[in-house]
Amino acid sequence: MSVVLLIGATSAIGASLVRALATQGNELYLVGRNAERLAGVVEDAKLRGSKVIASMPVDLADLKNCEELKQWISAISEVEHAIILPGVLSDELGTLAQWSQDVMVNFTVPSFLARTISEKMSSQSEGGHLVLIGSVAGDRGRQSNGFYGSQKGALEIYAEALRHRTALKNCKVKVSFVKPGFVVSPMTAELKKNVLFSEPDQIAKKIVSLFSRGRSGVVYAPGWWRLIMLLIKLTPNFIFHRTRL
Amino acid sequence: MTEVWWQDELQKPAIEGARFLPVGLGRSYGDSALLAEEDGVMKSISRAGRLVGFDDETKVLEVEAGCSLGEILKWCVPRGYFLPVVPGTQKVTVGGAIANDIHGKNHHESGTFGRWVVSFDLFRTEGGWVSCSKSENRDLFEATIGGLGLTGVLGRVRLRMHALQGEGLVEQETVRFDSLREGTEILSGLDRRYPMTVAWIDMASKKMGRGVAMGGRFVEGECPRSKRKGISVPFDAPSCLLNRSAIRAFNTVYSATRHPGVERLPFEKYFFPLDGVENWNRLYGARGFLQYQCVVPLHAISALSELQRKIADSGQGAFLSVLKKFGPLSSPGLLSFPMSGWTLAMDFAMEGAATLSLMKKLDGVVREVGGRLYPAKDARMSGEFFREGYPQWEELEKLRDVSITSRFWERVRT
Ligand SMILES: Cc1cc2nc3c(=O)[nH]c(=O)nc-3n(C[C@H](O)[C@H](O)[C@H](O)COP(=O)(O)OP(=O)(O)OC[C@H]3O[C@@H](n4cnc5c(N)ncnc54)[C@H](O)[C@@H]3O)c2cc1C
Ligand SMILES: NC(=O)c1ccc[n+]([C@@H]2O[C@H](COP(=O)([O-])OP(=O)(O)OC[C@H]3O[C@@H](n4cnc5c(N)ncnc54)[C@H](OP(=O)(O)O)[C@@H]3O)[C@@H](O)[C@H]2O)c1
Numbered sequence: 001m002s003v004v005l006l007i008g009a010t011s012a013i014g015a016s017l018v019r020a021l022a023t024q025g026n027e028l029y030l031v032g033r034n035a036e037r038l039a040g041v042v043e044d045a046k047l048r049g050s051k052v053i054a055s056m057p058v059d060l061a062d063l064k065n066c067e068e069l070k071q072w073i074s075a076i077s078e079v080e081h082a083i084i085l086p087g088v089l090s091d092e093l094g095t096l097a098q099w100s101q102d103v104m105v106n107f108t109v110p111s112f113l114a115r116t117i118s119e120k121m122s123s124q125s126e127g128g129h130l131v132l133i134g135s136v137a138g139d140r141g142r143q144s145n146g147f148y149g150s151q152k153g154a155l156e157i158y159a160e161a162l163r164h165r166t167a168l169k170n171c172k173v174k175v176s177f178v179k180p181g182f183v184v185s186p187m188t189a190e191l192k193k194n195v196l197f198s199e200p201d202q203i204a205k206k207i208v209s210l211f212s213r214g215r216s217g218v219v220y221a222p223g224w225w226r227l228i229m230l231l232i233k234l235t236p237n238f239i240f241h242r243t244r245l
Numbered sequence: 246m247t248e249v250w251w252q253d254e255l256q257k258p259a260i261e262g263a264r265f266l267p268v269g270l271g272r273s274y275g276d277s278a279l280l281a282e283e284d285g286v287m288k289s290i291s292r293a294g295r296l297v298g299f300d301d302e303t304k305v306l307e308v309e310a311g312c313s314l315g316e317i318l319k320w321c322v323p324r325g326y327f328l329p330v331v332p333g334t335q336k337v338t339v340g341g342a343i344a345n346d347i348h349g350k351n352h353h354e355s356g357t358f359g360r361w362v363v364s365f366d367l368f369r370t371e372g373g374w375v376s377c378s379k380s381e382n383r384d385l386f387e388a389t390i391g392g393l394g395l396t397g398v399l400g401r402v403r404l405r406m407h408a409l410q411g412e413g414l415v416e417q418e419t420v421r422f423d424s425l426r427e428g429t430e431i432l433s434g435l436d437r438r439y440p441m442t443v444a445w446i447d448m449a450s451k452k453m454g455r456g457v458a459m460g461g462r463f464v465e466g467e468c469p470r471s472k473r474k475g476i477s478v479p480f481d482a483p484s485c486l487l488n489r490s491a492i493r494a495f496n497t498v499y500s501a502t503r504h505p506g507v508e509r510l511p512f513e514k515y516f517f518p519l520d521g522v523e524n525w526n527r528l529y530g531a532r533g534f535l536q537y538q539c540v541v542p543l544h545a546i547s548a549l550s551e552l553q554r555k556i557a558d559s560g561q562g563a564f565l566s567v568l569k570k571f572g573p574l575s576s577p578g579l580l581s582f583p584m585s586g587w588t589l590a591m592d593f594a595m596e597g598a599a600t601l602s603l604m605k606k607l608d609g610v611v612r613e614v615g616g617r618l619y620p621a622k623d624a625r626m627s628g629e630f631f632r633e634g635y636p637q638w639e640e641l642e643k644l645r646d647v648s649i650t651s652r653f654w655e656r657v658r659t
Contacts, residue, residue, distance in 0.1 A: 012292075016297075040295050047297070047320070184248075
């Protein structure tokens with residue numbers, strides 16, 4: 001049983017994670033945007049046997065809200081595991097205003113919260129384990145999904161920086177970066193489903209297993225995406241640029 | 246198909262104008278959970294399936310209708326409760342269980358699923374969310390149970406659970422019989438001693454009519470949890486695999502391997518043997534199969550033999566055939582399938598016109614004795630036969646949601 005902080009509890013992957021973590025009987029701190037949905041997730045988690053210590057609705061595109069969230073997190077006495085899930089699929093041809101807001105949700109705020117949480121974990125005698133969610137879309141710039149991919153790619157680099165920072169401090173903080181492939185969720189509602197899609201439960205299971213194995217580093221979910229992305233990264237431009245990927 | 250992830254997505258502006266059909270996990274065999282693309286969208290609600298609350302005193306569990314029975318069992322068995330009624334698979338939603346007012350091996354003891362539904366919220370295109378129970382909007386409550394999804398979208402459901410004796414271990418007694426007639430007698434006898442009963446019948450080989458009857462009850466004792474992953478059928482089998490002689494052979498082998506006596510097994514194996522084989526339906530090949538499930542009144546036992554004769558004459562064997570006696574407990578559901586009598590469910594490999602013509606002949610037998618077919622498993626019965634078997638259909642039609650229809654309903658209502 002651990003104390004787990006989950007930001008993005010009302011995402012599809014987040015709700016699956018809450019189910020898995022609650023069934024294990026963990027103590028949960030849950031953050032989501034929509035208060036009503038968050039309340040539903042909290043009820044479900046409690047019934048499954050977890051203590052939900054507190055929950056908080058937050059809009060990550062709202063700076064004031066994010067400051068409050070930071071305060072709320074620092075008030076928690078100890079966070080053993082934390083997961084930061086929120087993300088939006090950017091419109092490749094979005095306006096400047098849209099893009100700026102997307103960067104807040106996909107990159108700036110998750111990075112800031114990751115820093116906040118890792119600092120908190122550094123000060124805990126037992127350290128902690130932080131998981132950030134990226135995407136295979138961040139592995140190579142592609143015309144169809146370039147702006148979303150760039151933000152996830154940037155987040156991956158920041159996760160790497162945090163690993164560097166915690167390594168220097170010699171503290172017991174682990175930072176994992178999970179890159180799901182296609183996942184069935186509201187985010188992909190418009191896409192036609194095929195065999196490459198995974199269920200949110202599969203991704204959740206993978207994340208939970210990271211905690212039990214205490215693994216740091218970059219993880220693909222499911223694991224076979226590592227091979228697919230390797231091939232995509234190795235494809236020379238003269239071929240790649242003829243695809244519509 | 247679109248998916249509803251959160252119940253708050255069910256709002257007037259989102260629904261209005263477009264025709265649709267709420268569906269669950271798509272475990273119905275026929276076309277009652279289907280809607281042709283040109284007729285509207287299928288909205289799957291199986292993602293909105295959170296647990297909401299449980300009252301120890303009344304044993305009432307509140308869940309969102311998209312919750313699967315398997316998910317509920319995972320939650321309730323360790324806590325000492327069991328679902329009042331389960332079908333032959335746990336991969337169905339509470340919404341689907343209500344819309345077809347499903348029955349299980351304990352029908353003679355507990356009746357249908359709908360009997361255990363205390364109340365629910367229903368989303369209607371006109372009027373939004375309404376609460377339904379025996380005391381509130383009773384007409385909608387009754388029309389929705391067995392209502393084939395036509396009255397609205399089920400939201401939160403309150404369901405009375407059973408206290409579970411033990412940890413989920415089931416004791417099963419197996420008795421063999423050599424003819425249908427003998428089978429019905431043995432089943433009736435087992436019904437008096439066991440809360441769960443069912444019989445498997447050979448409807449394929451030379452020894453047609455023989456079978457095994459099984460009685461089951463929950464007992465105290467440690468329930469072995471099998472960790473082994475189920476097997477999966479990765480692709481459609483060639484159509485020759487389940488040909489007539491294979492079906493005969495299967496029935497012979499099945500019969501030979503069922504030994505009379507008493508054994509103990511975990512409830513998953515007892516209730517859901519097919520769930521262990523992922524995509525088992527692919528064994529039938531690309532043409533698939535048709536289920537035929539009818540019920541005939543108690544007094545019409547001879548109709549069962551008549552059905553057997555018709556099947557024998559056709560030379561087409563049924564792969565899996567199951568016989569069960571429905572008890573007299575009535576359901577609140579308006580269009581509930583079960584009635585006091587005998588129900589026979591059979592799987593036929595689809596052989597085109599020959600299979601359809603056999604089923605037409607079976608229809609004749611069932612109709613003559615005042616029986617009817619199970620809409621959840623039908624893709625072909627005539628509208629006339631349906632309306633005759635379910636005279637209350639007009640009341641359901643009056644309460645149908647203005648935006649909802651299904652392929653089944655369009656087929657049988659005219
Ligand atoms: C292996 C197997 C064994 C079976 N054994 C039995 C058995 O023993 N007894 C028995 O009775 N049945 C049995 N069935 C049939 C099955 O229980 C029913 O078809 C059940 O309704 C399927 O539920 P579903 O969630 O898959 O719903 P679907 O098949 O997707 O839909 C079924 C109906 O429910 C409606 N519906 C679904 N969700 C909602 C909602 N939220 N609001 C309103 N309407 C909704 C749909 O419109 C449709 O009319 C079996 C099926 C299989 C595959
Ligand atoms: N689905 C995929 O194929 C896929 C693939 C790779 C990576 N991912 C990543 O996985 C994570 C979870 O996504 P998902 O697939 O589970 O989809 P999802 O259900 O759509 O989740 C997205 C989440 O982000 C939240 N969010 C968006 N904008 C927000 C804001 N301004 N403030 C607060 N929260 C905000 C949403 O909150 P609301 O609940 O309030 O809407 C929602 O919980 C995301 O980071 C996504 O990028 C998904």
